[in-house]
Amino acid sequence: MDKLWLIVPLILLLLTGCKNDERVLEKLGMVQTSSYDLLDNNKLKVVACVPVIDPESPVRRELLTAESDSIKEARLQFSRQTDLTVVSGQLRETLFGLTLAKAGIGDYIDTILRDPSIALGVRVTVVEGDAGELLSKTYKPHSDTGRYITHLLEKESSSNSVPTTTLYEFSRDYNDDGIDAVAPIVKDAGKKVTVDGIALFVMDKYVMKIPVEDGIIFALFRDDLKQGEATVNLGEENGKPVIVMFSSLSGKRKVKVHKLGEGRFKAELSISVQGSVLEYTGEDKLSDPATRHKLEEQIAKSITDKAEELIRQMQQAKTDALGIGRYVRNSLSYREWTSLDWREVYPQIEVECRARIIIKDYGKYS
C-alpha cells in the first residue's frame, strides 16, 4: 500500500507527455468519407468530407481537396486548408474512382490500414466515374453525401445484394491465396446515388463488374447467407412475364473439387436455398406440392444458368471472386499448390453449379 503511493506519482510523471495527444472534440476535423481518384498527370486527387458541427452554420459538411502523390501528403495539404486538426479516426467510407481502381488500389489500402486510428470497419467502395465529383455533389434532401452513401451501402449489403466490403474484408481477400477481393460499386444517377453492382478485382486491379440484379446470385455462390431477396424471371405465360419474388433467403454453399489430373480441376458449387415467395405472377397454384416442386426446379435452373454465365465471365477476366481457389488449395499439398499457377489454371477449370431451392411458404391464397 505504501509502495502504491510511490508508484502512482511516478507513473503519472512518466505519462505527462500524453498531454500532447489531446484531441479535444470540437477542435477536430473528423474525416468521415474520403475519395481517391487518379488524375491524368498520374497524381492522386483526394477529397475528404468533414462534418461542420456548428449548429448555426448553413452547411453541414466541409470538403477538403488535395492533389498529391500520396494519401498522407494529401492530409498535410488538408491541414493547411482548415482551422481544425484533421484526423482520420472517424473515417467510415473510402471511395475509389474507377480510373484508380483499374490502376490498382493496393498501395492505398495498405496506407489506410497502416494508420492505427483508422478502424478495420471502414467501407471500401468503387465509384463508377469520378469519386471526388460524386462526393462533392449534393443530393437533396441529404445534407451529407458521404453519410448518404454509407447508409445506402449498409442497408443494401444487409440484404446481400452487394457484398459488405470493409477494409478488413478487402485486405483479407486481397492477401489470401485462392480468392480475389470484391467491392460494391456506386454511381451518380443524377438526382440520386445508386448501387450499381459489384466490382471484381484481380489482385488490386478492377477487372469486371457484376450488375446489381445478379448481386444476390453472386452472394449465394460466394458464401453462406442468412438474409436476402431475389427476383427470378421465369419467361412468359399467356403473354405475361412470370416473376417470382423470393425473400427471406437463407443459403448454404458447398464446394467440391475434383482433380482431373494434369493440373485440370472440376469444381462443383452446390447451394441450398430456403425462402418465402412474396410475389408470384404465374398461373399455377402454389398450394399444390407438385406444382411447387416444379417451380422450385424452374427457379433452380434459372439461378444456375445465371451463375454459370457469371462464372464464365469471371474466368475470362481471370478473377476468382468466388474463392474456388481456396478449395483447390485445400485439396492439394502445399508444394503442389505453390508450383501451380492458379491465375493461369483458373480460366481452364470446369465449374458446375447446382441449386436446391426450397419454398418454405408462399402466402395465404394460391
Add this chain to the structure above:
Amino acid sequence: MEPNQPKELSLEHILKELDQCADLHHRSFPELATDLVYFPHSVDNTLFIQELLEPFSRIQRSEVDGMLQQSQFVKMSEPKTAVVGILDGKVAIFHQKGVYLLDVSSPEARSVQPSETETVIAGPHDAFVESASTNLSLIRRRLRSPHLKIRKYAVGEISKTAVYVLYIEEIVNLQLVEALEQRILKIETDELNDGGKLTQFIEDKPNSVFPQFLTTERPDVAVSKLAGGRVVAIVDNSPTVVCAPASFFDFFSSPDDYYQRWALGTALRLMRFMALLITVTFTAMYVSVTTFHYEMIPEALLRTLAESRNRVPFPPVYEALLMEIMIELLREAGARLPTKIGQTIGIVGGIVIGQAAVQAGLTSNVLIIAVASSAIASFVIPSYMMSASIRLIRFGVIILAGFWGNMGLVMGLALIIIHLSGLTSLGTSYITPVAPMKPRDWKDVFIRAPFSMLRTRPSQTKSSNLVRQKNRK
C-alpha cells in the same frame, strides 16, 4: 478522567466532589435524618414521588431503616460508585445507617421512528434511537434467544459512554468478538457519541476512503447480521450501530431485497452494481472520450456530442469537474438545510444549473446528462457512507481521465481495485466473496437467490456453524 476518590462515603465529601454542579439537587429531611442527592432532570418524577417522596412523607424516623432494606435500594460501600451512580441519574439517599442508591432514572429519549436514511418499501419501519436500552430491547424483541450475548464496555475518558457488543454464541466465531473487544478497549478518546465515530477508531485502515464496517440504523439489518454470524456494536446515545466484519458488497444490499420477491431483489441488486459502475465511470468516460478518444464515438452520436461541446469554453475536464462540484454543492446544501428549503434548493439548482448552464454555453447538455446519471446512480447505493466514498473517488477518476484519457480511467479503476483488495475488515478480506473466491456466497451477494437456496451463512464470518436450517429438507 476518573472521579477523584472521595475520602469517605459521607454527604459532605460527595457534595464536595460534585461541587459547582448547579443542576444537582440536595434535599434534606431533618425529621427523618436523611438527605437526598440527585440530578432532577435525569429522574423520572412520577417514580421518584411514588418510590421515595410519598413513603417519606408517611413514615417516622424509626421506620426509614426498614424501608431502605427493600430491594430497590442498593447499599453503597465505595464512595466512587456512589458518585458514578448519581451521575447515572440515580438518587443517593444518605442515612446514618449507610448510603443507598435508588434507580428511578429515566433519560429523555426520542421515540422509535422510521429511519430517514435507510428507507424500505416493504418491511419493518422502526429504526434505532439514541437510547441504547431501547435499541437493545429492539434487538432482544427480534431475537428471543438465550444465545444472544451482550458485552458492555465504557469508552471515553470523560464521557464513559456505554458500548455494547452483541453476538450469538452458537454461531459467531469468538475470535471476531475478541478482536473487536481488543480494539474497543484500545480506544483512547475523551468522548464517543456515535457509532460512525466508533468505526473510525476500530477500523483496520482508518485512512482509507472506504468504510470497512457496515453501519445501519435498522434493527432488522442488525439482527440479520447477527444471525449470519457477525458481531454488532451499539454505542449509547447513537442510533448508528456497527456490524462487523463487512465486505465491500454488503454495502450494496438493502433489506428490501429480502422483503420482496427474489427475482425482484436479484434484479435490483444487479442494478445497484451497474449503478456503481455508472457512477464511477460515466463522467470520466465523457471526459476521456471528448478529450482523447474521438474514434470511440458512434457515428450517430458524433454530431450530437460535437455540437453540444461546440460553444463550451473549457476543456472537458474542467467542465466536468465544475458540474460535479456544482452537483455536490447542491447535495450538501440540501443535506444541511431543513427539508422544506432543501426541496427548493433542488428545484432551483436543477433548473438553474441544468438549463441555464447549457443555454449560456458553459457546459454541454451531454455532460449534464452524464453528471446527473452518475449522481443518481450514486444515490442508488443503499449505504450513505459507501455512496459518499464513491462520489469522492469519482473526482480522482475524472481528473485521471482528463489527463490521460482511457489510460487514466483504467488506471484509476485499477488503483481502486488494488486498494479494495488490500483492505481488511476485522482481519477478514474486504472483497469476499470475490477474493478469496467463494462462489457459494455469490447467491446472496450479487443476486438474491430464493431462501430455499440460502442455506449457508457468509463465509466471511469464519463461523464454525455455517449451515442454517439444518433440519429443513
